[in-house]
Amino acid sequence: MDWSPGCWRSLPIEQQPCYEDGEALGRVLTRVRALPPLVVPGEIDTLRGRLAQAGKGQAFLLQGGDCAERFADCTRTAIEAKLKILMQMSLVLTWGARMPVVRVARMAGQYAKPRSQSTEQVNGQALPVYRGDSINDIAPHPEARRAQPERLLEAYYRSAATLNFARALLDGGFADLHHPDHWDLGFVRCGDQRAVYNDLIERMLDAVNFVESTGAAGNESLRTVELFSSHEALLLPYEEALTVSVDGRWYNLGAHMLWIGERTRQLDGAHVAYARGIENPVGIKIGPSMTPDALLMLLEAVEPANRPGRVVLITRMGADAAASRLPPLIAAAARAGRAEAWACDPMHGNTVTTPQGVKTRRFHQILSELETTFDAHQAAGSVLAGVHFELTGDDVTECTGGPQELSDADLSRHYQTHCDPRLNYAQSLEMAFRLAHRLRQHRLSRG
Ligand code: PEP
Numbered sequence: 001m002d003w004s005p006g007c008w009r010s011l012p013i014e015q016q017p018c019y020e021d022g023e024a025l026g027r028v029l030t031r032v033r034a035l036p037p038l039v040v041p042g043e044i045d046t047l048r049g050r051l052a053q054a055g056k057g058q059a060f061l062l063q064g065g066d067c068a069e070r071f072a073d074c075t076r077t078a079i080e081a082k083l084k085i086l087m088q089m090s091l092v093l094t095w096g097a098r099m100p101v102v103r104v105a106r107m108a109g110q111y112a113k114p115r116s117q118s119t120e121q122v123n124g125q126a127l128p129v130y131r132g133d134s135i136n137d138i139a140p141h142p143e144a145r146r147a148q149p150e151r152l153l154e155a156y157y158r159s160a161a162t163l164n165f166a167r168a169l170l171d172g173g174f175a176d177l178h179h180p181d182h183w184d185l186g187f188v189r190c191g192d193q194r195a196v197y198n199d200l201i202e203r204m205l206d207a208v209n210f211v212e213s214t215g216a217a218g219n220e221s222l223r224t225v226e227l228f229s230s231h232e233a234l235l236l237p238y239e240e241a242l243t244v245s246v247d248g249r250w251y252n253l254g255a256h257m258l259w260i261g262e263r264t265r266q267l268d269g270a271h272v273a274y275a276r277g278i279e280n281p282v283g284i285k286i287g288p289s290m291t292p293d294a295l296l297m298l299l300e301a302v303e304p305a306n307r308p309g310r311v312v313l314i315t316r317m318g319a320d321a322a323a324s325r326l327p328p329l330i331a332a333a334a335r336a337g338r339a340e341a342w343a344c345d346p347m348h349g350n351t352v353t354t355p356q357g358v359k360t361r362r363f364h365q366i367l368s369e370l371e372t373t374f375d376a377h378q379a380a381g382s383v384l385a386g387v388h389f390e391l392t393g394d395d396v397t398e399c400t401g402g403p404q405e406l407s408d409a410d411l412s413r414h415y416q417t418h419c420d421p422r423l424n425y426a427q428s429l430e431m432a433f434r435l436a437h438r439l440r441q442h443r444l445s446r447g
């Protein structure tokens with residue numbers, strides 16, 4: 001294939017910052033290129049295999065994390081909290097679905113954000129927007145908002161530190177099923193949720209105990225779990241710098257999985273051209289404007305070989321649009337014999353602004369898009385291979401509803417995100433229970 005990591009450079013490109021000093025950017029990228037990879041090709045190939053299984057309904061993808069990671073969140077407690085909620089959700093899902101859960105964190109590199117406007121008004125002054133910590137600073141001053149190349153190195157180092165700590169935690173027994181104390185529920189106060197969860201843990205420990213007593217399973221698989229990293233492949237100079245050739249194949253070794261956002265998936269654009277040549281699984285966000293023909297052309301452009309597990313179509317239609325927009329897309333992909341896995345991001349099509357001007361999402365709408373998406377796949381004989389959430393392990397108040405029944409008035413209490421509103425700890429766990437219930441029903445209905 002006539003492809004190189006820089007092939008996107010001559011093409012139209014969206015959502016890039018303007019670097020004033022091109023040479024300084026070049027020097028930073030040279031330094032990034034010389035640093036060791038964050039992941040290795042074998043892990044990427046493994047993830048592709050796992051996602052191929054998920055596409056066939058033999059595993060379930062759980063992808064989640066912050067909308068935007070901040071450099072300041074690269075701390076022990078923040079990483080532990082995110083890992084903990086991901087592990088607890090995946091445990092609940094495994095229980096419901098009785099199949100392996102593929103855990104992909106939106107973590108260790110989710111530092112660049114697409115924005116709907118390139119400037120914003122602050123006190124009567126037009127400032128460049130904040131584009132994520134790898135690009136500029138959120139402080140509302142012209143100097144802070146300048147795109148600074150050195151931030152790319154900082155992003156690399158913080159990604160490395162995050163991934164290193166996450167791997168060490170898992171290696172050190174953080175997800176060990178024998179230690180239910182690691183599985184405690186933190187600040188969940190809702191009695192129902194606690195009771196269901198504790199019952200699940202008890203039954204699971206009983207099952208672990210039983211399996212081990214038969215000698216059928218090695219302890220290792222119960223002691224730790226696989227975790228993969230992912231971020232949006234937005235800032236292509238950085239992604240290019242992390243892309244290397246290994247035995248004649250190109251890998252982006254900055255993350256296991258990358259995705260192309262709804263705003264950068266133009267068929268003839270730079271992001272699609274870049275995504276085409278790497279071995280990594282690539283997610284593509286699909287919003288309500290997508291048509292069946294455009295979808296098929298896009299799939300052909302990103303993955304002409306149609307390998308299972310290489311592309312995950314992450315639909316984010318909005319609770320109302322999903323029922324009408326999704327079925328024609330599913331049908332077209334099936335008719336064309338496409339092997340992509342489908343996932344649902346029920347967050348990005350359901351962002352609303354309260355009368356007080358706060359960006360939020362309603363738990364019931366998020367759930368509704370998820371249900372509608374399940375229904376659409378089930379009706380078409382297709383498979384919903386997984387889910388994609390913006391969530392945090394902290395007790396924030398950014399989305400309304402859920403087990404704590406948060407209202408608009410609660411949002412000001414602990415609203416922390418600088419980007420999109422995330423499910424908090426209790427809302428995330430509740431979502432996992434609802435999902436597990438649905439997966440369980442589906443499993444039982446198939447006998
Ligand atoms: C995101 O995942 O944070 C995002 C911006 O999503 P989308 O491209 O689907 O709008």
Ligand code: CO
Nearest residue numbers: 067390419420
């Ligand atoms: Co977002």
